[in-house]
Amino acid sequence: MKALVYRGVGDIRLEEVPRPALQGPEEAIVKVTTSSICGSDLHIVHGHLGVEPGTIVGHEFTGVVEEVGPAVAGVKPGDRVLGAAGVWCGQCPACRSNLSIACKHLGIYGCGPMFGSLQGAQAEYIRVPFANVTLEKIPDGLTEEQVLFVGDILSTAYMGAEGITPGGPGIQPGSTVAVFGAGPVGLCAVAAARLFGPARIISVDMVDYRLEMAARLGADRVINAAREDPAAAITEITGGWGADFVIEAIGSTEAFTVCLSVVAPGGTVSAIGVFQQPVELPIHLLLAKNIGVKMGLANLIHMKRLIGLIQAGKLDLTPIITHRLPLAEVVRGYEIFEKKLDGCVKVLLKP
Secondary structure, three states: OEEEEEEEOOEEEEEEOOOOOOOOOOOEEEEEEEEEOOHHHHHHHOOOOOOOOOEEOOOOEEEEEEEEOOOOOOOOOOOEEEEOOEEOOOOOHHHHOOOHHHOOOOEEOOOOHHHOOOOOOOEOEEEEOOHHHHEEEOOOOOOHHHHHHHHOHHHHHHHHHHOOOOOOOOOOOOOEEEEEOOOHHHHHHHHHHHOOOOOEEEEEEOOHHHHHHHHHHOOOEEEEOOOOOHHHHHHHHOOOOOEEEEEEOOOOHHHHHHHHHHEEEEEEEEEOOOOOOOOOOOHHHHHHHOOEEEEOOOOHHHHHHHHHHHHOOOOOOHHHEEEEEEHHHHHHHHHHHHHOHHHOOEEEEEO
């Protein structure tokens, strides 16, 4: 089969590789029909995650079940399915506490030894461990593109809006929400924030066409940080109070510092961007304002709920799909995605 393989820093290649085979009774083999390029894939290409050469990249995918192990009861060959970006067992203490990201068997596709050394989804086929809990059937009437982002970026955004951990301090009705970053995750965060009934949503970015997309998805006010000081603007918008709930969806130390400065007393900063560098926390400011800071990687336990919201017409993230390419053009797709060419927000790959 063909797959995108990481060969070293800055070196990705479409190669012919062996088709995966079942390795356990709870596994499935899925024929990939749609995958996508994610921001964390760029971190891999630039050598930030310690991924080993020879790893197939990619973790957002839909497909058709090709084969299942004897212990798989939730799906069968021929089913259209959505895959989670990572895998979890569903049985350990972390899973029973609805913290799939802390599962002792955690793995994330295409992200190297730090995350289980699973081969990724930018390929024609993928092996799926724990298929009973990590695959969701795509309901009749929904397209693959409608549900694709539930497996990663939409779940990440929803988690950030809900409060990161189960029962955490999430967005409250009538609150002011500021979302820093209007990339794919930030745009999903704007759409997810709207579900919680805030009075207003402010989107901050430095790219006009992405801010226009944020407004389309539910932002009441957009701020281009290349032309306007976001801290001053948010202070003015809120009458000096600040934003009650702030989502950092970039992974930028500079943006995170601004988030801390604009959050209202007693408010929350929810960090869902992937940071590559340490961040200093001004503890004296946090103490003085009773600020809460929550952070985390995607908790994928909400997939079924999010599919239901899509079915009900409450969520539609298909507008962020700007490019669709055959898998044969995946290397070009990475260039388009990284350089934001042709108004790019999200690139889908079609094996």
